[in-house]
Amino acid sequence: MNVKNDIVIFFLAIVCCIGCLHEPVDSDYYDDLSLVKGGEKPTPPVDLSLTVADHEVTLQFYTDRLDSGNPVTYDPDTGTNENLYYLVYIASNDPAMFGDPELYYDIRYYLGYVAEIDFAAGVDPKEVSIAIASSYHGPLFVWMASHDGGRESDHSEVVFVGIP
Amino acid sequence: MNYRIAMVLFFIFYTPALCGQNKPFTFVPAEQPLSLYKALAYDIVPGGGHIYTGHYEYAAVFATLKISGVYAMYYYYNYWHYRGSLYRSAKKANAAIDPEHDLQFKDPEGGYKTVEEFRQAYDRAAHYFTLSVAANVAIYVTSWLMTLYHVQQINEERQPAYIGCATHIMLDADEYGTVYAGYTVKW
Secondary structure, three states: OHHHHHHHHHHHHHHHHHHHHOOOOOOOHHHOHHHEOOOOOOOOOEEEEEEEEOOEEEEEEEOOOEEOOEEOOOOOOOOOOOOOEEEEEEEOOOHHHOOOHHHHHOHHHEEEEEEHHHOOOOOOOEEEEEEOOOOOOEEEEEEEEEEOOOOEOOOOOOEEEEEO | OOHHHHHHHHHHHHHHHHHOOOOOEEEEOOOOOOOHHHHHHHOOOOOHHHHHOOOHHHHHHHHHHHHHHHHHHHHHHHHHHHHHHHHHHHHHHHHHHOOOOOOOEEOOOOOEEOHHHHHHHHHHHHHHHHHHHHHHHHHHHHHHHHHHHHHHHHHHHOOOEEEEOOOOOEEEEOOOOOEEEEOOOOO
């Protein structure tokens, strides 16, 4: 009788353990991009350049460039860049020295954004003016990224200018 | 009348009247006392202890509370487990798809959440489960205390009672002719 009880307890323990190990949601549940806000990530603006005049920096960038007939800056989910926002990041130290690549998108370097629809259609390059404090003298590093409302692109190339 | 003779007569005539009956002992049978251990053991079953003590209204209340409590514990355990698996899945997917950005994943309960927000929801679910366990413990302890109180109350009324007396009248006289009388009464 005792042996039978032990067997029953043993099997109940196994069932209990299996119940605990079972995952209600599969580990690859979120590998599906349709469950990610923004789906595919957009591509960033290209060909950034900076000009400086009297502590006012003008950032130029292109978003309507074509590469073999396809737009370079676009959202793969819509096929256009009409829904994109362009984020501007700025730093006084070289981001190439960042130890963590996530710092390229860190809030402490975020300056602001402009939207594609803020510009007249077909205007390229687009320009953004950045006012720099007159007390600042030194290097300035600027880079950009696109945002489709859900996902942010990889960052663009980093451009550099010295403020005299 | 000599008062000693009066006392003797008092003892002789009044003692049987005091005892009420001529039986030496009268035993008043009481109901069996309730077993505290049995009552507490029965109370593991929702309402069991209170049914054992005959308090059916308490049994209904505590049975409802216990069944609801156990269901809440079961529900929140599953919910905690579920939020944990969502968090782990989102964390793994974020690392695989785009480790440099905090992606927002569709929450089955609505809206989108980052991995950090999924972790917070997982923590909240753990708190809900902990609270449900604490609530169950509180309900069981309260039920046991009430059962204990009722058992003590009932057993106090069921103390075995003995009513009885034994009379033994002794009359004696000394060499001078003085009469002595004595008697004993037992309870």
